[in-house]
Amino acid sequence: MIEIKDVYKNYGGKKALGGVSLSLPRGEIVGLFGENGAGKTTLMKCILGFLPYKGEITLDGEKITHRNIEKISFATAEHSFFPELTPSGHRDFYAGHFPRFSEKRFDALMDFFELPRGKKLRSFSTGQKNQFEVIMAMSQGADYILMDEPFAGNDVFNREDFYKVLLGILTEHETVLLSTHLIEEESGFIGRAELIRNGDIVGDVSMSELDERGESLMDFVKEKYNYRADRVGRALDELIGDGGEEEK
Amino acid sequence: MKRRLDLERYAPVGYDWRRELKFFAGGLIGAFLYGTLRYGLRLRSAYDSLYYLSRTTGQRILREGVVMEDFAVLIDRCLSAFPLIALMMAFFAVLHYAYHRRGSRSDYTMRRLPDRWEMHRRCLAIPGTTALICLIAGFAMLLIYYGIYMLVTPEQCLTQGQWAKIWTMEVRS
Numbered sequence: 001m002i003e004i005k006d007v008y009k010n011y012g013g014k015k016a017l018g019g020v021s022l023s024l025p026r027g028e029i030v031g032l033f034g035e036n037g038a039g040k041t042t043l044m045k046c047i048l049g050f051l052p053y054k055g056e057i058t059l060d061g062e063k064i065t066h067r068n069i070e071k072i073s074f075a076t077a078e079h080s081f082f083p084e085l086t087p088s089g090h091r092d093f094y095a096g097h098f099p100r101f102s103e104k105r106f107d108a109l110m111d112f113f114e115l116p117r118g119k120k121l122r123s124f125s126t127g128q129k130n131q132f133e134v135i136m137a138m139s140q141g142a143d144y145i146l147m148d149e150p151f152a153g154n155d156v157f158n159r160e161d162f163y164k165v166l167l168g169i170l171t172e173h174e175t176v177l178l179s180t181h182l183i184e185e186e187s188g189f190i191g192r193a194e195l196i197r198n199g200d201i202v203g204d205v206s207m208s209e210l211d212e213r214g215e216s217l218m219d220f221v222k223e224k225y226n227y228r229a230d231r232v233g234r235a236l237d238e239l240i241g242d243g244g245e246e247e248k
Numbered sequence: 249m250k251r252r253l254d255l256e257r258y259a260p261v262g263y264d265w266r267r268e269l270k271f272f273a274g275g276l277i278g279a280f281l282y283g284t285l286r287y288g289l290r291l292r293s294a295y296d297s298l299y300y301l302s303r304t305t306g307q308r309i310l311r312e313g314v315v316m317e318d319f320a321v322l323i324d325r326c327l328s329a330f331p332l333i334a335l336m337m338a339f340f341a342v343l344h345y346a347y348h349r350r351g352s353r354s355d356y357t358m359r360r361l362p363d364r365w366e367m368h369r370r371c372l373a374i375p376g377t378t379a380l381i382c383l384i385a386g387f388a389m390l391l392i393y394y395g396i397y398m399l400v401t402p403e404q405c406l407t408q409g410q411w412a413k414i415w416t417m418e419v420r421s
Contacts, residue, residue: 066361070360076356078352078356082262084263099362
């Protein structure tokens with residue numbers, strides 16, 4: 001289990017995370033939702049130790065260090081592959097450094113996404129790069145797979161394929177933390193949703209809980225974000241009203 | 249069984265280290281040629297000034313009481329390219345780290361490796377080794393030039409403490 005306790009992070013004087021606490025038990029797919037700048041990426045980078053922070057993050061009860069970091073993989077929209085290396089080169093590199101790297105899963109996913117194995121990553125399209133980023137995160141052999149907007153720039157069919165594959169290949173020990181804006185798309189396959197806003201967790205709900213309440217994930221998000229449904233109508237009224245007056 | 253050194257393991261992943269090694273080799277050869285040529289010309293000129301040409305016999309005759317120019321003076325800046333290349337390696341080390349942010353953030357992957365030194369080893373090994381080789385080569389050249397100096401200089405023209413003068417001059421400069 002990844003446990004995050006009272007994690008604070010500031011950039012200069014600006015708050016990025018304001019005492020985030022949450023836990024990610026094994027075998028769950030957790031969606032991390034929030035608007036741009038809410039703190040999703042910062043939280044993931046704190047988990048991975050890429051950023052210094054105040055608070056405590058543990059992995060199966062231990063601090064996250066180089067000794068246990070291989071239990072976590074990371075797919076990011078920024079991409080973390082080596083652009084000058086081919087997929088086959090990546091496979092060899094990962095196999096040599098991550099003891100639980102799954103060549104079988106790598107091969108299956110490469111075949112599924114029909115990616116060329118001998119071309120350098122820099123020559124891939126953005127969609128292919130995203131797919132490859134996810135493939136490496138899924139094949140590393142990690143128990144916790146962190147994905148930060150992995151499909152920014154991919155079309156809806158591509159994403160749907162990915163969700164299906166994800167559900168199909170994940171074992172019961174694997175946990176996925178998936179940060180995204182695509183709330184409705186993901187609601188069908190995540191087990192739990194975490195809402196983050198201005199660096200604070202403002203909502204934590206399991207999908208079964210929402211089902212029992214007969215509430216959709218989007219409704220839950222809107223409620224937690226204090227979404228005002230009449231906002232658009234009022235804005236349009238104002239604009240059209242102003243326009244009308246101007247015409248007069 | 250003969251084991252081949254796999255240099256790929258000591259360079260950033262996917263990096264064109266062969267091109268870099270060629271550049272380093274070119275630099276070393278250049279430093280060697282520059283040093284040897286400069287030192288050779290200076291030594292030749294100093295050596296020639298020890299003699300004069302007899303008008304009657306046409307033979308070269310050693311001037312009386314003449315002393316050879318100090319080795320420390322002759323060697324001046326002949327070996328400067330070696331430490332310069334060694335210093336340049338700091339730039340290449342920075343370049344190697346920056347490579348991990350070009351086109352992607354592959355440093356994220358490197359920082360997630362169980363071997364926490366992997367990235368540093370790959371970024372520093374080649375520049376560090378090259379810098380060391382440059383310094384050793386520079387020192388080896390110094391010894392060779394010194395040997396040549398001692399060999400060609402007539403004994404009566406040699407002044408004492410030539411080796412020590414190199415370091416005192418270095419300190420003064």
